[in-house]
Amino acid sequence: MTGIQMDSLERLKQHFAQRVIHQSRQLLEIWQNLHSTQWSSQELVSMQDAAQRLLRYAERFEQHAHLKIAQAMLDNLDAIENNNNRLNSQFIETITQLLQELLQTGLRQGESIDNVFLPPMVRKPLYVLLQDYEKAERFVQQMHSFSLQAEVFRDASSFLQAMAKRHPALIVLDVDFSGDEQGLQLALTLKNEHESNVPVLFYSSVEADAHIRLAAVRAGGQAFFVGELDAASVLEKVEASTRFAHTEPYRALVVDDSKAQATFTERVLNSAGIVTRAINDPTLALTELLDFDPDLIILDMYMPQCDGPELAKVIRHNDRFVGVPIIYLSAEDDLDKQLDAMSEGADDFLMKPVKPRHLVATVRNRAARARNLKSRIVRDSLTGLFNHTHILQLLDDARVRASKSTHALSFVMIDIDHFKQVNDTYGHPMGDKVIKSLALFLRQRLRRTDYIGRYGGEEFAVILPNTDAESAQKVMDDIRKHFSEISFPAQSRDLRCTFSAGVVEYSVEMDDIDAAQLAGYADEALYAAKHAGRNCVKIYTAAPKPSF
Incomplete structure (x- = not known):
């Protein structure tokens, strides 16, 4: 396949991803309205219309998995209509499950990563406007490590031209862009004259006084960053404004x-x-x-x-x-x-x-x-991930479900390499940034059906339902490679970190073990990765049973 064909295929993937995301958002928003309203014929018609459009897109791009989900959604909506438009618990759980499947963007059992991976943040780009152009370019490079599209602008005119063509997901704007406090004026212009509702994150290279911070709020600022731009903190804001807020029904x-x-x-x-x-x-x-x-x-x-x-x-x-x-x-x-x-x-x-x-x-x-x-x-206060106790409980629940089905289940233990040196050399605040960044990175690149926990300190745990060990290793290895490319700004020199991981696949032969023992096997594989030189992913291999 030529480079041009590859580019065309990637553009087609991204185009389809955007269409699916739009239709998924419509279906999800209608369904989520049930948390504050009542089900009616209007919601039924709206969901049927959105599901029908999703079906057409799936047929056009020959996306069989999405075609199957859209058809199942329409079948269930028709069944609700035939039930005098009355919901019951089975309908609610089925539709919720279909929406969960629709929003998955990662690996599924038996499928190739290349065939199913769609960038999780395939939406609109970020626009970055900093007085220091080199700093802006370094920041954009960090964003690219998180699979975020970002564009840098040197002046207000080129930025406004870009805004006229396409609104971004979010704007990172220096309060002094193009002159003292001119960034604030630019944001007010966008808000008042262009009626833009794009979230703006303000930045200042020096500590800002109350006057500037108040002006930033009045200009529509969603956050204010001072000093070095923290990619992880910005990413949190990006996720909050772009991700699906899928809530399980009560x-x-x-x-x-x-x-x-x-x-x-x-x-x-x-x-x-x-x-x-x-x-x-x-x-x-x-x-x-x-x-x-x-x-x-x-x-x-x-x-x-x-x-x-x-x-x-x-x-x-x-x-x-x-x-x-x-x-x-x-x-x-x-x-x-x-x-x-x-x-x-x-x-x-x-x-x-x-x-x-x-x-x-x-x-x-x-x-x-x-x-x-x-x-x-049940969540860790620093990362927002599940804590040690709860991730083991979730693992035990997943183990029981896997034992009753034919689906594979993998469990992963992750440890940041040389983390003590990070704390000793750069300080504990930098160590917290690294931990928080890896948590965000995992959340971004794994499926919504996967469970991620902070096992303790610099250790993380991941539960991958419907995933065998080899597939889990490929997924984690891809995450490992991309995470190693992230640069954390520091005073002396920028910091880059890696991690090691161990994978264990649950099998029917393990019926008599509990979650703690399964985690122990993953820990053995993690130890093997550390012993192999770190910055790699190893699969647990049971020791051969002695023959008598």
Whole structure:
């Protein structure tokens, strides 16, 4: 294949990626509206229209995976329409899963990386306007390491000409570009005369006073950077303004001995996009909790086998469910009895009959708060990745799912090379920048179905469902090569870092091992990578069993 043909193919890939991203965003935004509205015929028609356009694009570019997803989406939307446009939990989970598959951009089992990889940030470029042109070029080079398109401008006229042709995803603008505080004036011109709503990140080479910072805010600035430009911090802002904010639907478990009441509650919550499971036997609640993993529990107060307060006590005795909100839904109108019931571990009390809007608003608010709190508990404060404990729990869950299916599962341990030297030579703040940059790099280049955790210190862990060891090694090796090209600005000389990684693939022969043992095998492969000279990726190989 000639160079011209290769360029044409890459342009075609990028064109298709942009079309898919646009249609995916439309589908996602309509679906995400269910977090604040109710499902109606208007949402159905809008999703059918967006899915139909995606189907046409997939057919035109012969993208069979996306064609299959778009067709499945249309089939499910037709089924909802035939169900009197009524959502149920199965429809909600199926459509959510299809959207997750649609937004995946990485490796899938049995597919070549070259065939499926589309740059995760294939959107609009960044525009960079710094008074120091050489500094701007170095910064752009760092952005390229993160697969971000970026363009540098020497003067305001060429920048405005580019803006007239194409708006960027984001503008990095020096407050003194083309003269003292002229960057601020340029941003105001964009905002007032050109009615631009492109996010602007302001930069100053020296500490800015309150006057300049206030002017930056009034000019529409989204952030303000001083001194050296931190590629990782800028990337965070870029991701926040361009990435898909895909949120899993809330999950509610309803326990009510009245089938009619349980069905009513389920239908009301389903219409708001909330996945709901209703049971009439409270003695099954613990089993359902473990299987369903809800964000929230709705209990009837009076049931024949055991009452609501008794069940609430049982639930709270299990450490795993201490933070799950419990709401009573009961006809009890005695305030003292309501308060007594809530003292047993419940968070709210709703009286029957309850208005649907009141029920939905209460469930959404409680579930959102609980999910936010849970997210803070299971995530590392520096990187935002899952912490050590939670990544092992996710690995154990993935191991159980893999054991019940024919899909492969790989686990990766990563360690930044010579990290102690980084801290000793450049200081701990620089070490934190390196850790944060690798976290962003992994999030950017892995699929949304992959799980990434900070295992501890400079160690990271990655769970790759539906991926065999060789494919995982290729993915991680590509990430390793590109990460080594990132330059971290420092006073004495710029810093470059590498990492080593170990991969283990879960197999049926490992049924009797837990997540910690599987992580141990990945750690052995990581040790082999370190022993081989670092800056490489090794696959775990089990020692041969002795023959007798």
